[in-house]
Amino acid sequence: MTTSNATADKNAQQPGVALTINGLAVNATEGMTLVEAAWHGGVPRVTGVGCLEGVCGSCRVMLRRGKEVTVGLACQTFVEDGIDVIFLPPASAPQHHYELGDFKDSWDIHARFHKIFPEAARCRHCHGCDNSCPKGITAENGVALAVAGRFREAGEAFFECIMCELCDIACPELIAPAHVGLFSRRITAHFHLRPPNLIHRLEELRQEHQETSRNEDSEE
Numbered sequence: 415m416t417t418s419n420a421t422a423d424k425n426a427q428q429p430g431v432a433l434t435i436n437g438l439a440v441n442a443t444e445g446m447t448l449v450e451a452a453w454h455g456g457v458p459r460v461t462g463v464g465c466l467e468g469v470c471g472s473c474r475v476m477l478r479r480g481k482e483v484t485v486g487l488a489c490q491t492f493v494e495d496g497i498d499v500i501f502l503p504p505a506s507a508p509q510h511h512y513e514l515g516d517f518k519d520s521w522d523i524h525a526r527f528h529k530i531f532p533e534a535a536r537c538r539h540c541h542g543c544d545n546s547c548p549k550g551i552t553a554e555n556g557v558a559l560a561v562a563g564r565f566r567e568a569g570e571a572f573f574e575c576i577m578c579e580l581c582d583i584a585c586p587e588l589i590a591p592a593h594v595g596l597f598s599r600r601i602t603a604h605f606h607l608r609p610p611n612l613i614h615r616l617e618e619l620r621q622e623h624q625e626t627s628r629n630e631d632s633e634e
């Protein structure tokens with residue numbers, strides 16, 4: 415028996431699940447993810463499917479169960495009877511602009527953060543970002559830490575972030591919690607000494623390169 419026949423037989427034995435994906439009725443089988451159901455149901459254009467392992471953050475979906483509307487990652491969500499699934503378009507370009515190279519010392523990070531993210535101080539603590547995060551990140555607290563100038567801790571709060579930006583969609587104040595987290599991680603790294611073993615190895619490579627260049631010059 416071929417693999418595809420075996421899969422078809424296995425699917426045939428599973429209970430059926432009826433749902434809609436991008437407005438199309440799909441008959442899936444229990445245990446399928448929403449991505450598998452979309453492929454199985456011949457949904458024509460499913461954008462934003464990458465890693466299939468909950469890492470790339472691109473398979474963003476809106477889910478409607480009766481009156482309840484939530485968001486999630488399609489490769490990490492299993493089919494349910496009666497659920498309506500809409501694949502969301504890719505995240506739009508970031509609205510908060512800065513150049514790390516412009517930060518010459520750490521004294522003015524806090525003031526500049528508030529210029530770059532003026533909305534962050536207006537967090538209304540609605541928990542929308544926390545509730546939308548498929549990674550269980552406490553984004554609301556991460557934003558509060560950044561607002562207080564505690565960027566290292568803020569960055570750590572977003573440590574598992576995959577930049578799916580579902581929290582950004584959920585934020586009524588347009589704070590862009592995902593980008594607050596990214597800023598916090600970047601700025602912490604920017605002012606942090608690189609690991610000594612990395613510095614040591616880079617220096618070794620630099621010296622090896624110089625040695626090779628010298629040898630080549632002397633052979634000419």
Ligand code: SF4
Nearest residue numbers: 547575578579581592
């Ligand atoms: S914090 Fe935001 S961008 Fe990061 S994983 Fe959670 S929802 Fe996605």
Ligand code: SF4
Nearest residue numbers: 537538540542543585
């Ligand atoms: S969704 Fe926005 S306003 Fe609501 S808690 Fe999160 S950062 Fe604050």
Ligand code: FES
Nearest residue numbers: 464465466471489
């Ligand atoms: S396809 Fe990458 S997170 Fe779902």
